[in-house]
Amino acid sequence: MSSKSTTKTPQAERVTTTEDIHPMTGFLRMDRMPHIWCPTCGIGTTVKCFAAALDKENYDLDKVAVVSGIGCTGRVAGYMKLDSFHTTHGRAIPFATGLHLANPELKVVVFSGDGDLIAIGGNHFIHAARRNIDITVICINNFIYGMTGGQCAPTTPLTANTSTTPYGNYEHPFNLPHLATSCGAVYVARWSALHIRRLTKSLQEALRKKGFSFVEVITPCSTLYARRNKLGTGLDLMNYYHDMCEIDHDVHPEDVDINFQENITLGKFVDIEKPTFLDCLEDGYKEKLGDKYLSVRSSHTRELVGHD
Numbered sequence: 067m068s069s070k071s072t073t074k075t076p077q078a079e080r081v082t083t084t085e086d087i088h089p090m091t092g093f094l095r096m097d098r099m100p101h102i103w104c105p106t107c108g109i110g111t112t113v114k115c116f117a118a119a120l121d122k123e124n125y126d127l128d129k130v131a132v133v134s135g136i137g138c139t140g141r142v143a144g145y146m147k148l149d150s151f152h153t154t155h156g157r158a159i160p161f162a163t164g165l166h167l168a169n170p171e172l173k174v175v176v177f178s179g180d181g182d183l184i185a186i187g188g189n190h191f192i193h194a195a196r197r198n199i200d201i202t203v204i205c206i207n208n209f210i211y212g213m214t215g216g217q218c219a220p221t222t223p224l225t226a227n228t229s230t231t232p233y234g235n236y237e238h239p240f241n242l243p244h245l246a247t248s249c250g251a252v253y254v255a256r257w258s259a260l261h262i263r264r265l266t267k268s269l270q271e272a273l274r275k276k277g278f279s280f281v282e283v284i285t286p287c288s289t290l291y292a293r294r295n296k297l298g299t300g301l302d303l304m305n306y307y308h309d310m311c312e313i314d315h316d317v318h319p320e321d322v323d324i325n326f327q328e329n330i331t332l333g334k335f336v337d338i339e340k341p342t343f344l345d346c347l348e349d350g351y352k353e354k355l356g357d358k359y360l361s362v363r364s365s366h367t368r369e370l371v372g373h374d
């Protein structure tokens with residue numbers, strides 16, 4: 067049952083497409099392999115952890131949808147064997163919000179790069195967190211715009227070199243866990259592409275969580291960011307995560323800033339309960355409309371909110 071890729075790139079040689087040897091083939095569109103991600107990029111690792119989380123949680127895959135925007139991470143949607151949507155730059159969250167509201171039974175997951183989610187999509191991010199929309203957002207933070215050539219992003223550490231900041235970046239970056247927390251997210255965690263067991267467990271928790279859950283995955287772009295900043299190879303990056311990441315679940319998210327080549331704090335920073343947007347809507351409409359109200363949560367009646 068194995069089909070070998072005929073593409074001649076070195077990557078394709080290594081990722082010989084098989085239907086039967088990789089444990090995650092059930093979650094992936096193997097006909098799309100080889101994927102576009104560079105060797106040692108953490109996006110693939112995160113996809114594997116996500117697939118493992120779905121597997122462990124025994125999700126009905128017909129009830130899971132993945133939404134991505136644009137960029138290297140945006141390609142995740144195309145590789146997952148799920149209902150998946152590769153949307154426009156920065157618009158994964160509004161698309162996901164619509165999907166969730168139209169069919170609340172779906173588990174809707176956004177996979178996004180840091181530029182896509184927090185630069186062009188930043189406004190959508192803060193408002194979805196504020197409203198506590200019941201979706202899971204996974205952000206691959208590679209510290210730059212990867213796909214378009216390594217430009218500076220709102221997450222680029224201070225002083226780091228990028229293609230648009232050849233003398234260093236002098237804009238303060240966002241601290242994503244702090245941003246998500248202060249906007250209202252009910253689950254906030256940060257892991258690295260090295261911490262695969264913890265990341266998988268965290269993704270399981272985030273998926274289970276009712277409300278806006280956010281998991282940041284630190285995985286500096288092993289091609290553009292690492293090369294420009296002379297950080298070595300992907301293996302050197304792995305050693306870096308190993309030596310410089312500290313796990314601290316009790317730290318306040320405002321204290322988990324990332325500074326260039328300094329320690330990175332990982333952990334689960336927030337795990338709270340709060341009514342979701344739909345919970346609030348349902349309660350409010352029931353109170354205002356009484357018997358006339360038909361729940362938006364029921365697949366049979368959701369088109370009839372407040373209908374006479």
Ligand SMILES: Cc1ncc(C[n+]2csc(CCOP(=O)(O)OP(=O)(O)O)c2C)c(N)n1
Pocket residue numbers: 136137138139140155178179180181182183206208210211212213214219
């Ligand atoms: C409206 C719009 N503006 C700009 C672009 C160009 N563009 C494509 S991907 C990308 C950056 C994506 O960066 P990030 O979200 O960090 O993803 P990565 O590639 O690093 O995974 C940009 C600016 C676009 N596709 N659409």
